[in-house]
Amino acid sequence: MALYIVALQEGFLYGILALGIYLSLRVLNLPDLTTEGSFGFGAAIAAITAAAGHPMLSLLFAVLAGAAAGMTTGLLQTKLKIHPVLAGIITMNGLYTVNLMAMGTTNLSIGSANSLFRMLYKCFTLTPYEKKLMGAAAAAVMGLLVLALMILFFKTHLGMCIRATGDNPDMVRASSINADRTKLVGLCISNALVALSGALIVHYSGYADINASSGTLVYGLAAVIIGETIFGRSGPTRGLIAAMTGSVVYKLIVTLVVDWNLFGEYSANMMKLMCAVIVACTLAIPAVRQYGWQKKLMREAKKHA
């Protein structure tokens, strides 16, 4: 049971990452590969700030760092007209070195006194099990707070403009919306969310690792897609809720696999392959359904022939 509560906690923290991916992938309609770099960037900046004894500030700095990463990709795309995918790859690659230089090492521990989660546990006297419950609750509060903020944001005029930019570039070009600026703002917010997620994971695990960000993009993709199969594709309110839910569901599935040892002794080492399989399968569902429907149609036609 404790395993699943931890999964819940991770699910909500990574859910913020999923919100960021949802924004770039579905709302802006831009595959933004910066994610892989900005997650680590957020983690690195949060780790050095927290290790220096400023755990609260670490979240703020991580958000700013993520926004800066998004801004870089955005400027490459809009002002220098570099293909969106390439722009993301360029930033992501550069950030790896930046992260390494910022941390000064491949793995930086922040010390238990500086972890926000451990600070919270210290305020109460808790059994280990209660600590896990508390952690999950805190993560849920954080995740839902960010979710609510994002839902609200997409109801504002600026949020609406960002949606329109992804929905119909032709229309935006002919309207008074500055498409370059909305793209830039969108990418900044998206990567700020990703970096915030990275920072919270540092507080959750107690350290930042240079390789922690690898696979975050596919993870976010999986969360968004799982969420969409549950909730369907609709407006941003539903989409954001779906992304957050997808993240939690994904973590629960992974935990289930490990807990039941579905793949034998290798279960814990199969994360990435599993992630890839889950994403591929969920993406394939509509096409497979279509084939089934066509087959059925042909069978019926034969019957009546």
Add this chain to the structure above:
Amino acid sequence: MLELRGLEKTFARGTVNAHTALRQVSLHLQHGEFVTVIGSNGAGKSTLFNAICGTFLCDAGHILLDGKDITFLPEHTRARQIGRVFQDPMKGTAPGMTIEENMALAYTRAHSGPFSMALSKKKFRLFRDALARYEMGLEDRMKTKVGLLSGGQRQVVTLLMCTLVTPRLLLLDEHTAALDPATAEKIMAITNQIVRENNITTMMITHNIRSALTTGSRTIMMDAGQIILDLSGEEREQMTMERLLKMYSEKKKEELDNDRMLLG
């Protein structure tokens, strides 16, 4: 109102594909004037609209709107004053957003800051009333995604979005060409109504010569990047389709290819 002074535009300048799309185009529009623009394909009509909207910068010449030089203003800044409807109904609206959201997008951009709420009950009523006037049954479908509407309905929404906040200049680029004849007629009637009520300075490209002569107050004909004919007043009233075509071929000094200009 709108003044074009010696606009020049050559695409792919300096290459073998160099193509001069606008040659010394000068035009003066009075406030509230409704000008129809005709000409064969490739005459430079849409290029002229693109130049006015700022899709590209012209090689030479000046564009003045309300006495202000907008020659080098970016496209989105000009769009605050210029409404534009394209031939393709898919171009003017965001398909994944509802009618209400699309209209809010067009409305709030002139009325509030970036973090103000885009939707409200007051705006909902305003949009619904605006839609109800055109009897397309759209007022009951405010929460419907625009992508689910027909081309004609989308064009009405686009037209309303462009004129919800009265623009200084309205550019209609064959906005009824992709619609069936009955819908096209209806959209034209709505266009006339909107333009007349708000006294909007308007330019409309059309391939329907009959409607070019009956709509609005002035007709210009373009050919090879130039304005070759400018009709208004009595001269225009007495103009018939046949005479116009004759004048066109005389100006071109060659017979008009029926393929290139659809007879109204």
